């Protein structure tokens with residue numbers, strides 16, 4: 445049973461076939477799909493599902509606070525079901541694979557008072573970049 449699906453059930457969200465398939469696609473850890481990826485995966489299970497209903501459902505899930513919208517580098521928005529555990533992201537600059545990571549330091553506390561310009565700072569998003577093991581191995585092979 446998907447954690448997201450269970451959370452939606454607990455909230456009494458009406459689970460139509462389309463909503464259920466979308467929630468199932470967004471199951472798991474380290475999931476950060478674009479809307480198009482969600483649509484493609486959902487269509488494998490429910491071929492008649494439309495792009496519009498995927499977009500609408502994703503919007504509702506974000507509004508409910510059950511799915512996060514993640515945007516990095518001006519790339520397409522991604523949808524992340526890990527909405528209840530604060531985390532940062534580790535992204536492969538080669539293939540774009542994205543991992544959820546938790547850091548022990550509070551990223552909010554890392555911003556010194558003198559750099560806050562009087563803002564009541566409420567959120568911080570830190571993104572780490574590097575090469576995943578697969579890309580690092582591919583580079584090593586290509587480089588001989």
Ligand SMILES: [Zn+2]
Nearest residue numbers: 536539576579
């Ligand atoms: Zn990679």
Ligand SMILES: [Zn+2]
Nearest residue numbers: 524526543544
């Ligand atoms: Zn994430």
